[in-house]
Amino acid sequence: MKSKRPRKKRLHKASNIYDVARHARVSVFTVSAVVNKNGNVSPTLRRRVEAAVQKLNYRPNLLARGLVMRQTHTIGIVVRDIVNPFFPLLVRGAEDAAQKAGYSVLLCNSDDQREKEEQYLELLLSKRVDGILLNKAPGNLSASRRNLLAESRVPVVSLMRTSPDLKGDAVITDDEKGAFEAVSHLARVGHRQIALVSGPLSVSNGKARWRGFRKALQASGLQYEPDLVIEGDYHIDSGYRAGLFLLPRRPDAVFVANYLMTVGLMKAADEIGLRCPEDFGLASFDDYPWLSCFRPRLTTVELPKYEIGATAVQILLERISGKRIRRSLVKLMPELHVRESCGFMLRKRDSKEDSLTPQEKPYAASAAPELQ
């Protein structure tokens, strides 16, 4: 009863804890205790409070709660672009894990631009998120932002890419191994001249995939030919340009470091008039369930996207609750899926060994022991 004057605008206000307390003829403490199910409240008062809550449609204001508790139960997730088909499943994994723990997700698209990324990070800090999932754009954070981040003590978990200026936890995949296996498979199938469309070498996983490629050539006794290596940027267009450059040189096969560049490369092949797998073998990263019925089926290194997101949130939550102390770097394993784009089927057919239907064979092959 301390409000001296009536509200001016009769702004439509949701009822608050005081309204409920008044209605139930109890104190705000009691209401709070009932709503948060802590402390012991006598059945009588509890019933009165519950009735009032019901009657007034009371819902606690999470802003106010966050302010006093210093916890928003919100995490921010910064990805390059949710439209890039790699991210939806990852984000979904993160959202599911977050939701189960009572957290919500603030989604940010950085477009791989440092400036945008930094602005989002600042915004997230200002919104007082409890933690951040970050798929880092190339380059380092500015010193001031890094400082701000460190000082805020808000935990950050890196996704897919590590960065020297991010000294927190990270969830990545063993991309070197994935690339190694894919390229080894291309070699095993009989391809000798294998070209590479790599990701940006300035990015940790771009570099890792390149290393895997190189080591596989070596292990297969093939020559690394710089002329057959093009550095792309993970976007469609760079794959297209790489295709226009590489395919006319007629390599036996191409290994492309991600899916979008594969799309670009195949567009180039289309224009040039080359077909996969008849004219060149192809293996790449990332598989998508909705591709399974289109041709050619791609031989790919599949990454556990959902798990990446879910695991990252898991780690973040442990960090938030103070359980986790030591820095952890989780490396998830990729899985080679052999299908027809690599030319596997053709070779088999040539040698008259094939009798299975096209859709069964690749899966059988992908479970072959040598791929572990």
Next chain:
Amino acid sequence: MKSKRPRKKRLHKASNIYDVARHARVSVFTVSAVVNKNGNVSPTLRRRVEAAVQKLNYRPNLLARGLVMRQTHTIGIVVRDIVNPFFPLLVRGAEDAAQKAGYSVLLCNSDDQREKEEQYLELLLSKRVDGILLNKAPGNLSASRRNLLAESRVPVVSLMRTSPDLKGDAVITDDEKGAFEAVSHLARVGHRQIALVSGPLSVSNGKARWRGFRKALQASGLQYEPDLVIEGDYHIDSGYRAGLFLLPRRPDAVFVANYLMTVGLMKAADEIGLRCPEDFGLASFDDYPWLSCFRPRLTTVELPKYEIGATAVQILLERISGKRIRRSLVKLMPELHVRESCGFMLRKRDSKEDSLTPQEKPYAASAAPELQ
């Protein structure tokens, strides 16, 4: 200087407006005025404040601001599933528009389940979002939730689907027209027996696509055969089952009401051993740029996904700012993209009229006047 006791745990606290005020030897009012660039502050004080802000790495706590301003500059967006390839671009359109206006996006996946959807709506209200974008799950909201929503006065813009219990704004597409054009095209190409895998008829756009199908048959002088119509639920599996049922009946063509069901149908075709477009023509909804290099290329009704999201946020913001008064229902136009899955190429080839390369022809056709 009113804190009576030292902080207990030496909890790491970000500096607040009082810290800055003390440091700059001014009042909090001055700091606030400088930070928000309103009011007139003398250059001297402004400089002092700015220096202090810099020094202390001060960033306003948006929770506190939101509490007093009753505005969080956050919107919630509830989609069925961000993994459904329809949504990323829509969400991106929304996020871009939101970001430009200084808003952030809270992402929620309802999985098309009413219960999950309602829980998210409540959470969003509790978090005091300024507005909500909602792709409604089938069925109506419970009376209590609807009531809560109405009472909260938080504007909701429906996406793609309208619902009788949502009396707010909506952004939808003219799905009836889209379906009509696609099916008319199938008929024009020469297909007589056209099957339909529809979306859920309990959902507004599922119904609309069904109506378009029906009207197109009528306009083309074809019979509507209930045996050739299967109601699906927009998920892959229902398309698969529909395919297993429909394809053995050897329709000339199939119209599938969305992309995921098309994937399922093609999987069924694969298993049965039927090929598209040789054995049956196919047209469906939703096109994706990363499909362009795979076969068969789909004849699709393309929806302006990005615009849907962007427009919805636009409307939401106008509603939030109180500019928009009347309810608005925006209906965006789809666009038919003719490619090879409908059998267009085959017919042409049969009649020896085709001389263009496969990848050029469809685009030329899609610009044909009769498709406007």
Next chain:
DNA sequence: TTGTAGGCGTTATCAA
């Protein structure tokens, strides 16, 4: 078990 009052970090009103 229940109530009171102070504080969380802002903005905004009203004096000075």
Next chain:
DNA sequence: TTGATAACGCCTACAA
């Protein structure tokens, strides 16, 4: 132009 101070809605230590 500036400063003091009351909201905003919640939680919680401390008192009763």
